[in-house]
Amino acid sequence: xxxxxxxxxxxxxxxxxxxxxxxxxxxxxxxxxxxxxxxxxxxxxxxxxxxxxxxxxxxxxxxxxxxxxxxxxxxxxxxxxxxxxxxxxxxxxxxxxxxxxxxxxxxxxxxxxxxxxxxxxxxxxxxxxxxxxxxxxxxxxxxxxxxxxxxxxxxxxxxxxxxxxxxxxxxxxxxxxxxxxxxxxxxxxxxxxxxxxxxxxxxxxxxxxxxxxxxxxxxxxxxxxxxxxxxxxxxxxxxxxxxxxxxxxxxxxxxxxxxxxxxxxxxxxxxxxxxxxxxxxxxxxxxxxxxxxxxxxxxxxxxxxxxxxxxxxxxxxx
Amino acid sequence: xxxxxxxxxxxxxxxxxxxxxxxxxxxxxxxxxxxxxxxxxxxxxxxxxxxxxxxxxxxxxxxxxxxxxxxxxxxxxxxxxxxxxxxxxxxxxxxxxxxxxxxxxxxxxxxxxxxxxxxxxxxxxxxxxxxxxxxxxxxxxxxxxxxxxxxxxxxxxxxxxxxxxxxxxxxxxxxxxxxxxxxxxxxxxxxxxxxxxxxxxxxxxxxxxxxxxxxxxxxxxxxxxxxxxxxxxxxxxxxxxxxxxxxxxxxxxxxxxxxxxxxxxxxxxxxxxxxxxxxxxxxxxxxxxxxxxxxxxxxxxxxxxxxxxxxxxxxxxxxxxxx
Numbered sequence: 001x002x003x004x005x006x007x008x009x010x011x012x013x014x015x016x017x018x019x020x021x022x023x024x025x026x027x028x029x030x031x032x033x034x035x036x037x038x039x040x041x042x043x044x045x046x047x048x049x050x051x052x053x054x055x056x057x058x059x060x061x062x063x064x065x066x067x068x069x070x071x072x073x074x075x076x077x078x079x080x081x082x083x084x085x086x087x088x089x090x091x092x093x094x095x096x097x098x099x100x101x102x103x104x105x106x107x108x109x110x111x112x113x114x115x116x117x118x119x120x121x122x123x124x125x126x127x128x129x130x131x132x133x134x135x136x137x138x139x140x141x142x143x144x145x146x147x148x149x150x151x152x153x154x155x156x157x158x159x160x161x162x163x164x165x166x167x168x169x170x171x172x173x174x175x176x177x178x179x180x181x182x183x184x185x186x187x188x189x190x191x192x193x194x195x196x197x198x199x200x201x202x203x204x205x206x207x208x209x210x211x212x213x214x215x216x217x218x219x220x221x222x223x224x225x226x227x228x229x230x231x232x233x234x235x236x237x238x239x240x241x242x243x244x245x246x247x248x249x250x251x252x253x254x255x256x257x258x259x260x261x262x263x264x265x266x267x268x269x270x271x272x273x274x275x276x277x278x279x280x281x282x283x284x285x286x287x288x289x290x291x292x293x294x295x296x297x298x299x300x301x302x303x304x305x306x307x308x309x310x311x312x313x314x315x316x317x318x
Numbered sequence: 319x320x321x322x323x324x325x326x327x328x329x330x331x332x333x334x335x336x337x338x339x340x341x342x343x344x345x346x347x348x349x350x351x352x353x354x355x356x357x358x359x360x361x362x363x364x365x366x367x368x369x370x371x372x373x374x375x376x377x378x379x380x381x382x383x384x385x386x387x388x389x390x391x392x393x394x395x396x397x398x399x400x401x402x403x404x405x406x407x408x409x410x411x412x413x414x415x416x417x418x419x420x421x422x423x424x425x426x427x428x429x430x431x432x433x434x435x436x437x438x439x440x441x442x443x444x445x446x447x448x449x450x451x452x453x454x455x456x457x458x459x460x461x462x463x464x465x466x467x468x469x470x471x472x473x474x475x476x477x478x479x480x481x482x483x484x485x486x487x488x489x490x491x492x493x494x495x496x497x498x499x500x501x502x503x504x505x506x507x508x509x510x511x512x513x514x515x516x517x518x519x520x521x522x523x524x525x526x527x528x529x530x531x532x533x534x535x536x537x538x539x540x541x542x543x544x545x546x547x548x549x550x551x552x553x554x555x556x557x558x559x560x561x562x563x564x565x566x567x568x569x570x571x572x573x574x575x576x577x578x579x580x581x582x583x584x585x586x587x588x589x590x591x592x593x594x595x596x597x598x599x600x601x602x603x604x605x606x607x608x609x610x611x612x613x614x615x616x617x618x619x620x621x622x623x624x625x626x627x628x629x630x631x632x633x634x635x636x637x638x639x640x641x
Contacts, residue, residue, distance in 0.1 A: 208376075210417040217374055217412075218432045218483065219405035232422045308467040309421060 008300050012293045019289040020072075023282060024065050032276045034081070055278075068282065077283035081275060086283035089268065094287065096166060097253055097265035099176075103184035104249065105242065108191030113238060115192070116199025120207060121226055131196060138193030143252050147186045147259040154182060164261040183260045187252050191245050198241045202234035209233070236306050243299035246292060320347035321490060321523055327383035327393075329363065329370045329547075339595045340366045342547045344383075348491065353517055353524045355538030355555065357531060357570065359589050363547040364527050365413075368493050372404050373397075388490075406436040409484035413496035415476035419468040425452075425479045426464035432486040451482040455512060474505035478512070485516065492516070493525045498533060510537055531574050535559060540625075543567050546590050546600035549619065553626040563622055563633035565605050599630070607632040 035051040036043070052058045056067060071078065077086035119131040155163035162179055169176040206212060207230050215229040254266035265284070272281040329341040341363040348354050356364045370381045371392050385392040388407065392400065404410075412418040420428060429451060430444035439447060445464065452460035455478040468476055477497060484492055494513065498506035514537055516522055526538055534541055534555065541558045543551040543566065551564040562568045572583035587604035590596065599617050602608040611631050619629045 210412060210414055211420040213374055214410075214412060214418045214480075214483075215420070217372060217404055217410040218435070219401045219403070220431065220435055221401065224431070224435075229420050229423075233420070306422065309469050 004304060005301065008297055012297045015293050016290050019293070020069055020286055021065070023285045023289060024068065025061070027278060027281050027285070028061065030276070034276045034278050036276075057278075072283075072286065077286075078279040080272075080280040081277045086280050089280070090265070090283055090287055093263060093265050093268045096262060097257070099169070100180055100183055100187065100256070100262065100264060101249055101253060103180055104187035104191065104252075106188075107184050108188035108195060109238070109242065111188070112192035112195025113199050115196040117203055117226065117231065117234075119196065119200045120203030123204065128200075132200070135193040135196040138189045138196075141189065143186055143190070143255045144259055146189060147182070147256060150182045150186065151259075164259075166260075166262045166264075179260075179262075183256045183262060186259075187249065187256045190248060190252065191242070194245055195238060195241055198237055199234060202237035203230055206230040206233045232306070236303060239299055239302050239306060243296055246295055250288060250292070321350045321352075321387070322348040323384075323386040324367075324371070325384050325386075327367060327370065327385065328381070329366050329375070330380050332378050332380070336593060338592045340379075340547055340592055341370070342595055344544075344547075344549055346542055346549065346552065348523055348525065350490070351517065351521045351523055352540065353513075353526060353538045355534035355541040356525060356527045356544065357529065357534055357541060358544035359529060361589055361592070362544045363592075364544050365495050367544075368495065368525060368527060369410075371493075372408060372410070373400055374410070402436075405432050405484075405489075406487045407489050408491045408493065409487070409489040411477070411480045411484050411492065411494040411497050413499055415473055415480055415500060416468075418480060419476055421468055424465055424467055425471070429464075429479065429483045429486055432483055436487045447486070448482075451486055452479070454485065455479070455482045456508075457482070472505075473501050474508065477501060477505075477509055481509075481512065481516075485520070485522070488520060489522060491523045491525065493527070495527045496529070497526070499528070499530070506533075513537055531570055543570070547592055547595075548600060549627075549629065550601065551626075551628045551630075552619075557623070557626050561623075561626075561635045563626065563628040563635065564601075564630045565607050565632070566601050568635065 034055070035048045035057065049058070056064055059067075068078065075087060077090070080086050080089065115131045115135070119128040122128050151163045154161045161182055162175075166179050167175045203226075207226070209230075212225060212230050215225045220229075250266075253264065254270055256262070257264045257266040258270065265288075268280075269284045269288070271277075272284050324347070325345045327341055327344040328339070331338045331340055344363070344367055346354075356368075358364045366375065366379075369375050370379065371385050373381075373393075375381070381393055383393060387403070390399065392403070395403070419425065426445060426448050429448045430439075430441070433439045433444040433447055434441070449460045449464050452463055457463050457475060457478050463471070463475070468479070471479065477500075481494075481497070484494075497513070498509050501509065510533060513524060513526070517524055524537075526534065528534060538555050541551075541553060541555050542549055543558075543564065545566050551558070551562070551567045553563075558567065559571070562571055566585070569583070569585040573585065585604055590600055590603065596602075597616065598614055599605070599608065599612040602612040605612065607630075609631070615631075617629045617631050619627050620633075622628050622633055
């Protein structure tokens with residue numbers, strides 16, 4: 001197990017390193033010039049040059065990269081265009097999005113897996129068909145439309161939930177959940193739809209497996225047969241799907257935060273792009289890439305816990 | 319009185335291509351502590367018959383008939399009643415030890431859950447008993463194996479785990495469906511040896527489903543031969559081998575390899591499809607003894623000598639089947 005983890009972590013480090021290069025080059029390849037953005041109305045070439053010089057933008061790209069990455073390794077992501085430390089900005093914004101993503105995964109997983117299991121067990125019956133149809137709708141509906149509809153119904157008409165904004169959990173726990181409930185539902189809908197379909201087919205597979213017949217032949221209750229023997233093997237698929245859906249979750253968070261006016265990481269990303277704020281954008285994308293890799297590493301670990309056969313390939317076993 | 323008394327068992331599968339009659343009017347009995355061999359080619363309905371007794375078939379199967387066990391009809395029993403019998407009084411060992419164990423759980427967990435379910439043992443007691451069971455089925459260093467996953471065991475060991483699981487609650491009947499088919503020959507002998515040992519030490523009645531007559535000759539007391547969903551012959555094992563009556567049995571015996579007997583004989587033709595029940599002897603198209611009668615009527619089962627039954631219009635031990 002130790003060796004397995006070490007190899008996975010090593011591979012993850014390499015991915016993070018490579019993505020830092022891609023991030024750096026990619027951002028510089030974007031059209032637009034930060035000096036123009038910073039200089040505002042002033043297009044005097046001397047001012048432009050001074051701005052470029054003060055940010056080190058007049059140096060060759062490799063030099064810029066090494067300077068940036070060596071500071072980043074020490075936790076210093078530089079100053080953004082408002083002279084605020086990028087690292088600090090990210091640290092204040094990231095937890096909001098992490099909470100939103102966590103709630104979305106929680107909502108998406110519980111609804112998706114439960115519906116998938118029920119659909120598989122009651123295959124061909126009404127509950128199967130309605131779950132499958134609902135999932136199709138959930139997959140097809142765009143985030144922004146669903147978000148707006150929910151705001152109209154639950155905030156404007158029914159006054160059950162606030163339409164937008166954010167309060168921190170520490171300041172006001174209930175208010176925090178009230179503000180995040182709709183965004184989490186919107187963000188979790190796509191995930192739950194994908195998970196429902198994948199869980200259903202994985203469960204259909206394992207329900208027809210020989211070991212499920214063995215479990216029945218042992219006299220186990222149907223709850224044990226489905227909930228233990230069949231589900232445990234389907235969870236391998238579910239974990240993989242959650243890992244794969246992470247990219248969709250990140251981009252979904254950008255849109256969802258925009259609709260519900262949540263000052264999270266997604267909004268920060270969008271602002272950084274709009275303002276051509278190189279240091280901020282670099283920091284944001286690097287953190288996002290690292291987060292993606294870390295979560296995938298966690299998925300691998302969860303995977304090996306669920307499937308003992310994977311663990312062995314890493315350990316020395318006779 | 320017999321331990322298990324099955325009468326008129328029929329199993330039909332409703333498939334997209336219409337119904338398939340897998341088992342037709344099968345009747346047999348099983349005595350306490352008896353080893354019954356059930357023989358036939360793949361698809362003759364031998365596995366399906368026994369799985370239907372514990373309702374282990376997919377939902378597309380419809381089962382009729384009666385199966386008396388301990389005063390109740392298994393085929394009419396409620397699900398709850400049946401669950402209390404499965405694994406506790408009647409246990410199954412399946413053909414594929416590779417896929418019949420759950421890859422995600424330790425073998426100790428999979429054996430232990432039977433003990434916890436039926437005997438309400440505590441976790442610690444179940445573990446202790448599981449190690450005893452692994453020892454009983456002759457798995458070396460059971461204290462270590464109990465914490466291993468199925469993929470860490472060899473095929474033979476996995477089948478021993480399946481047997482240990484089946485024996486966990488000391489069942490009255492052990493149904494072993496091709497328990498040795500997926501295993502190497504040397505390992506097969508060990509498993510069969512273990513079966514004999516179980517019968518002698520625990521007095522468990524065993525149903526041994528196989529297509530291998532050698533296995534039957536080794537272990538069984540009585541043999542039931544099936545063809546195309548019907549019972550064609552039934553006899554004590556020595557009578558069957560000494561004086562087979564049904565041309566199909568004669569053919570099967572001719573196909574068992576023996577040293578110095580030269581070329582193996584085969585039964586010409588193929589097993590018929592079971593989409594339609596023939597109003598004739600199902601073996602007739604492949605049978606050299608078949609005449610007009612065989613092609614127009616279903617032969618009744620007759621007792622040709624004490625405890626020796628055959629469903630054939632022209633029974634006899636001569637080997638002209640393979641001509």
